[in-house]
Amino acid sequence: xxxxxxRTVPSVxxxxxxxxxxxxxxxxxxxxxxxGLSYLDTGAQYRAITWWMVTxxxxxxxxxxxAAVAGKPEIxxxxxxxxxxxxxxxxxVSGPIRTQEVTSKVxxxxxxxxxxxxxxxxxxxxxxxxxxxxxxxxxxxxTTVLPDxxxxxxxxxxxxxxxxxxxxxxxxxxVNATREALLKRDAADSSRKTSPLAKADDAVEVDxxxxxxxxVIECVVTLVEEKRAGK
Ligand SMILES: Nc1ncnc2c1ncn2[C@@H]1O[C@H](COP(=O)(O)OP(=O)(O)OP(=O)(O)O)[C@@H](O)[C@H]1O
Ligand SMILES: Nc1ccn([C@H]2C[C@H](O)[C@@H](COP(=O)(O)O)O2)c(=O)n1
Numbered sequence: 667x668x669x670x671x672x673r674t675v676p677s678v679x680x681x682x683x684x685x686x687x688x689x690x691x692x693x694x695x696x697x698x699x700x701x702g703l704s705y706l707d708t709g710a711q712y713r714a715i716t717w718w719m720v721t722x723x724x725x726x727x728x729x730x731x732x733a734a735v736a737g738k739p740e741i742x743x744x745x746x747x748x749x750x751x752x753x754x755x756x757x758x759v760s761g762p763i764r765t766q767e768v769t770s771k772v773x774x775x776x777x778x779x780x781x782x783x784x785x786x787x788x789x790x791x792x793x794x795x796x797x798x799x800x801x802x803x804x805x806x807x808x809t810t811v812l813p814d815x816x817x818x819x820x821x822x823x824x825x826x827x828x829x830x831x832x833x834x835x836x837x838x839x840x841v842n843a844t845r846e847a848l849l850k851r852d853a854a855d856s857s858r859k860t861s862p863l864a865k866a867d868d869a870v871e872v873d874x875x876x877x878x879x880x881x882v883i884e885c886v887v888t889l890v891e892e893k894r895a896g897k
Contacts, residue, residue: 681807684821687828705747708804713763773854808866818869
């Protein structure tokens with residue numbers, strides 16, 4: 667390096683959105699780890715607030731009841747891609763937020779505008795404090811949470827590929843039932859009034875149906891590096 671000056675890599679904010687099972691979490695974690703960036707799983711935050719509502723007996727058929735307590739739980743998200751962590755009021759909920767009960771209720775809770783306002787504010791403050799940059803994954807990151815992100819990616823895959831991936835994870839799960847469940851959740855997430863699941867106009871769409879996870883990671887790493895080189 668000339669004059670012994672250290673090369674500085676520009677900070678970069680990457681938004682990765684898409685429907686369930688398209689590979690957002692796996693890709694985002696790997697890209698962040700490879701490039702030394704922070705990582706934020708925003709779905710985990712919506713799952714955490716849903717877990718708190720279930721645990722506290724809130725009526726999830728009543729959006730007014732959900733809105734009334736949306737500010738109560740304290741949600742803390744870790745941003746280390748090799749050890750993603752999430753707590754609610756100091757309790758580690760990384761396991762409990764993945765139960766079938768939470769998965770089936772998270773779309774109803776995350777559709778409530780007061781819930782979204784609270785979680786969006788939290789997401790923006792985490793992204794703002796990531797000095798080296800961050801990969802943030804979810805459903806509305808490129809459109810609403812971080813509309814000025816340096817790079818926006820929208821991952822897609824056929825329902826069949828997504829169901830096969832998910833049922834591979836949940837050993838013994840029926841592929842058709844898994845497919846129906848994820849399409850139902852996508853429909854709810856895409857049709858809510860406040861910041862629905864959507865591709866930002868300036869997002870790069872990557873269809874992962876016929877790509878291996880390694881190929882998707884390589885594709886996104888290349889896009890981030892190109893973006894950084896142009897900064
Ligand atoms: N391109 C790929 N090829 C094969 N399997 C993949 C691919 N991408 C991800 N997977 C696998 O598919 C499953 C779902 O991936 P992942 O959890 O990353 O998706 P997601 O989009 O974050 O889903 P959700 O929104 O439901 O959390 C994981 O088991 C993952 O290893
Ligand atoms: N930015 C986001 C992220 C997630 N959600 C909601 C909708 C999803 O069904 C749910 C769980 O997400 P997952 O863990 O499957 O990625 O959380 C949202 O509304 N906005």
